[in-house]
Amino acid sequence: MKYGIKTDRGLKRQLNEDNCNVLVGYPGIPVCFVIADGMGGHQCGEVASKQAVDSVCNHLLKSDWSTEDIPELLKNIITTVNNEIYNFSLLDISTQGMGTTLIITVLKNRKLYIGHVGDSRVYLIRNKTIEKITWDHSFIEEMLKNGSITKDEALNHPKKNLITRAVGCEPELQVDTYEIDVEEDDVILLCTDGLSNMIAEDEILDIIINTKDPQEACDTLVQNANNKGGEDNVTVIIGKI
Numbered sequence: 298m299k300y301g302i303k304t305d306r307g308l309k310r311q312l313n314e315d316n317c318n319v320l321v322g323y324p325g326i327p328v329c330f331v332i333a334d335g336m337g338g339h340q341c342g343e344v345a346s347k348q349a350v351d352s353v354c355n356h357l358l359k360s361d362w363s364t365e366d367i368p369e370l371l372k373n374i375i376t377t378v379n380n381e382i383y384n385f386s387l388l389d390i391s392t393q394g395m396g397t398t399l400i401i402t403v404l405k406n407r408k409l410y411i412g413h414v415g416d417s418r419v420y421l422i423r424n425k426t427i428e429k430i431t432w433d434h435s436f437i438e439e440m441l442k443n444g445s446i447t448k449d450e451a452l453n454h455p456k457k458n459l460i461t462r463a464v465g466c467e468p469e470l471q472v473d474t475y476e477i478d479v480e481e482d483d484v485i486l487l488c489t490d491g492l493s494n495m496i497a498e499d500e501i502l503d504i505i506i507n508t509k510d511p512q513e514a515c516d517t518l519v520q521n522a523n524n525k526g527g528e529d530n531v532t533v534i535i536g537k538i
Contacts, residue, residue: 308527382465
């Protein structure tokens with residue numbers, strides 16, 4: 298697999314509260330991507346997202362990959378990380394209420410496994426089409442599901458940044474998992490909402506299919522998000538199978 302990774306503060310935020318990492322080339326460990334978008338006030342979002350990514354990677358490196366139930370493995374990892382961050386947040390008033398979105402993807406035996414909480418996203422690009430694999434845990438996504446608003450109305454809705462689930466905010470957490478078959482030349486895109494809120498899916502698709510190198514595609518997507526205003530931190534991971 299070829300991959301690229303890029304995170305940027307954007308143009309309007311003082312801090313970059315996004316964090317990300319990739320595990321590639323570790324003996325006995327499948328290809329793993331991790332992305333997190335922190336929330337919870339000055340610096341606390343950055344603390345939550347960094348703690349989440351670091352802890353997830355530590356657990357991934359120590360996991361037993363002979364298991365056939367990778368979705369359950371990812372669910373257990375995210376649940377453990379949720380408890381770690383929640384308990385840490387209770388130690389000081391300045392960290393109470395902090396949390397983070399979190400996505401883990403694992404590529405093993407031509408299958409992509411996903412563990413997901415929040416409104417960061419995973420897309421699959423195949424045969425010049427783009428498909429959003431994950432469902433956002435957000436107020437807007439719930440309205441879209443029940444038909445209260447249209448997709449066009451959602452783009453500029455005043456509550457589009459309100460999420461309904463986050464890692465570290467509560468002692469109990471519901472984790473979504475996904476499992477999809479992948480093919481040669483598929484492209485996997487992970488991103489925070491700093492990308493998906495700034496660039497339309499058709500533009501994301503156009504950049505990826507017209508850019509052979511995944512790192513160059515990541516750089517271009519982040520630059521375009523900033524060119525359109527850079528309202529938020531933006532993080533992108535792209536893997537080409």
